[in-house]
Amino acid sequence: MAEQLVELNVTGMHCNNCAMSIHKLLEKKGLHNVLVSFASEEVKFSTADQSILPQIIKDIEGLGFKVVDEENVQPTPFYDKVENKFIFCAIFTAPLLLHMLLPWHFLHNPIVQLILCLPVFIVGCLHFGKSAYSSLKNGMPNMDVLIFIGSASAFIYSLVGTIENLGGHYLFYETAATIITLVLLGNVFEKRSVNQTTSAVKNLMKFQQVNANRVINGSVEVISAKDVAAGDTLLVNEGDQVPVDGDIISGNALLNEAMITGESIPVAKTKYDKVIGGTIVQQGNIRILATKVGANSTLSQIIDLMKKAQAAKPPVQKLGDKVASIFVPVVLLIALGTFVITYFATDAGLQRSMMNAIAVMVISCPCAMGLATPTAVMVGLGRAAKNGILIKGGDTIEAVANTKFVLFDKTGTLTTxxxxxxxxxxxxxxxxxxxxxxxxxxxxxxxxxxxxxxxxxxxxxxxxxxxxxxxxxxxxxxxxxxxxxxxxxxxxxxxxxxxxxxxxxxxxxxxxxxxxxxxxxxKPNAASLIAQLKKAGIVPVLVSGDKALRCNTLAATLGIKEIHAEMLPEDKLKVVDMYHKKGKTIMVGDGINDAPALTHADVGVSMNDASQIAIQSARVILLNTDLQSVVTFLQISKHTLITIKQNLFWAFAYNIVAIPIAALGFLNPMVGAFAMAFSDVIVIGNSLRLKIKKVS
The missing domain is CATH 3.40.1110.10 (Calcium-transporting ATPase, cytoplasmic domain N)
Incomplete structure (x- = not known):
């Protein structure tokens, strides 16, 4: 039985670590093509056995999340929004911190401090405790375990000091409250920042949320674009957005296709020409016959392609995932070891030993490791899409690293x-x-x-x-x-x-x-493209079915030294294989005869006006027929990979340096909580730089 893609909407994921726990659960169940995005609250996987779905949903909800019906998605309740939880906790935490700075006597009263800390601790228990308990129950401890144990230890230690009336040295209510508040602040930053990294897909989805003017018996009715059926006649006026893919049956217009191709110059369209849903009529009026609607439309396929692309992990991410998966148990052991050594070997006392152990747990957030790759990949894919380049998977970005050869078909690729x-x-x-x-x-x-x-x-x-x-x-x-x-x-x-x-x-x-x-x-930019590739140390190769003389003439004009002419599809396959053995190889083509070669190369690149089979065979589609897109693709891929490596270095270095400092007692838990939140912001901020970074 063929595998089918299952899509679920899951609420309650408040950070990347939550998504990782669901991801690990689904992989443990033996499911394939797993994609979990906490920003878009989506969970996808492939299975041939649909009967296991109820159990999968039950297991996900057992982790502390909620699977909801897409049609009946309710807005997040006010009290459940992480931003509101942070504001609520900050209101109570601020006076607790102020008692360290101001001489107001009542703020030093243990009962007042307990009253101020208790609401924050309850929010922390509900927010982190539930998730921590569920993850431990399922044998997959997550970051919330560390946060909960750290804040609970400080709270219980302070509560015992208050009940036993042991004095101010036993009161660490501000530590418990500040840990919870700062980690919630980190969650707020993380959620907002990751929303920015997924903005390319969300912007494309907005293009689907438009109305259409359907023509029936001479009259026009306004309907939602999602209700348009294939075969409907639609009227699209000047300034309107084309609701679905179709063929023009009457009228002339200038269309802005920047959304699809990245090219801002309007394209003239007339009768029999095809139009793409999401493009905008800048001038003129047209009537179109709807041809591709719903999931079959170009826009829907692009959105689906980008979502799948975000799921395909580059090999460089596997190291981060492996470390993150064993991180929490290791940190708990380090924290326990810190407590035991500090208490028994240094005579530092219970208070100091416990604070050191709490600092280790709080500072050791693996979230930065979990965010390092997906945030960079999402921004990289989004930037490529804005330039009219569709990349089928984050793993493609790493596949083009250290490219040695770029093989070009002739007709329709280097020529018009x-x-x-x-x-x-x-x-x-x-x-x-x-x-x-x-x-x-x-x-x-x-x-x-x-x-x-x-x-x-x-x-x-x-x-x-x-x-x-x-x-x-x-x-x-x-x-x-x-x-x-x-x-x-x-x-x-x-x-x-x-x-x-x-x-x-x-x-x-x-x-x-x-x-x-x-x-x-x-093509206008062909010579410039070849020159840029050679400058980058990449060897351009011409592989064509055309006559040798014409191939040699073209190659001489463009500066290509290596030529393979009069090639049949099976010959092209052999040529790709030959270069593949020498180094990383990209194949750029557009015809049916290029499809086997596109599949066989490390990365196949297809032009948008190519045959459908070539588009399906390629891992990269250039929506803009400008050949400069090839160089732009290579540059974006290179800088995305650089960003991933920078993020992973920062995430690993942060933990390698921070944990020993905390264990040795040079870092109090409040500073640790702030540093932990700051590490996520650094990683996400570095990824967001890709949006504006010069990549040439």
Whole structure:
């Protein structure tokens, strides 16, 4: 039985550590393609057995979270929002801290301090205690265990001191309250910052939340875009957003497709042209026939692709995940060891020993490790998407590190696929205007892409007009025609051997009028792209099914030294394999014949106007046909990987340095709680720099 994707909405995740505990649970259950995002409150996984779903939901709720029906998602209650919990706790914690600075006698009263601390401790028990208990019960202790034990130890120690009337040296109510308040503040920062890292997907989702003008029997009704059915006729006016994918059945318009391609210059659209949901009509009015709606629309597929991409972990993250998974038990042992050694070996006393142990637990947050990779990946994927580059997975970013070779297909990749006349060689007795007129008259009667390109190009040049009586296409050969004076013409592949670059010959009454060299034009940024790759130490390679002479000419123009011409799909596969053995290899292509090579390369890159099979085979899709996107993709990937490594270094270094300092007694628990929250902010802030960082 084929595996199916299951999507659940889970509330109650207040930090990345919560998401990690659900992730570990699902992996323990043997589920595949697990994605848990605490920012979007989504849990996804694949399973072939749908009958296990009720038990999975029960297990997730056993961890202290709540699985809700997407259709009936209730707004988070006021008292359950982490921001409101922080504000509530801060109000009571502030006077507790002030007693250390102000001489007001009543603030030093143990009962007053207990009354101020108790509401904060209750919030801490409900927020961290429930999660800590559930994680311990399921054998997966999380960070909340450390926070709860640390704050509870300080509170219970102070409570005993108050009941026994042992004096001010036994009162650490401010420590218990401050730990809880500062960790809640860290949760607030984390939630808000991670929301920013996922903004690219959320911005795209906003494009789906629009209305559509449906035309029925001449009248127009306004409906939600999600209610549009395939086959509906929709009216899209100037300034409106195109609600779904469709074909234009009437009207003309200029569309801003920046949302899809990253290109801000409006694109002219007319009858029969395709439009994409989410693009905006800047000028004009059109009627469209809805073709792709709901989950089949381009926008929905892009959103789904980006969500899946965030789930695919780069190998560099596995180290962080492994450390984080054993971190809490190790820290508890270190804290216990700190208490025992300080108490028995140094005669520091119960109070000092306990404070040192609490400081170790509070400062040892593994959240920064858990956030290091996903935040950088989300921002990197979002920045790429804004530039019209869709990356199918965070693991792709690491796959392109240290790329040695970039293999290019020719037609439609380095060239536009739009043909033009490179040379016309006239035979004696004929002039150029006459020949242009004959070519235009004949090719106007053909539907072939080359014919359309030639007619469009020749309109700009002077020509001698010709009126044809008949014209017919001979498949695989060319066009035969007869003019009103009874002259017979043939325009097509040469009957006699000609130099390789002349691929069309024109005859009148079996006498050759001219030889014509036709080729597709090189894309504007092709030469610049090749130069930039070479500068970066990457070897560009041309792999094409086209004739050797034309491949050599293109390669010489662009500065490509390594050429493989007249390649069949299986030959391209062998070439990719050959380079793959020498080093990291990227394949850029657009045709059906490129699909095997795209799959076989370390990373396959496909153009948006490519065949569907090429898009499915590739791990990167360039929505903008500008070749500069290839360099932008490599640069964003490089800087995302640099950011991940910086984040992991900071997260590991922080814990390696902070834990011994806390264990030796140089750090009190309140400073530890602040430092712990600050470490998350540093990691997330470094990831957010990717949004504006210069990557060239």
């Amino acid at each position: 696929g739009k043909f033009s006349i490179k040379e016309i060689k006239l035979e004696e007795g004929f002039n150029i205007e006459q020949v242009r007129g004959v070519i235009s008259a004949i090719e106007e009667r053909s539907n072939h892409p080359i014919a359309k390109s030639l007619v469009s190009e020749l309109q700009a040049y002077p020509q001698q007009k010709l009126i044809l009586r008949t014209a017919k296409e001979e498949k695989g050969l060319g066009m035969r025609a007869e003019d009103v004076d009874g002259n017979n013409y043939f325009l097509g592949t040469a009957k006699h051997k000609t130099p390789d670059h002349f691929n069309l010959t024109l005859y009148r009454n079996q006498v050759r009028m001219a030889q014509i060299a036709v080729d597709d034009t090189i």
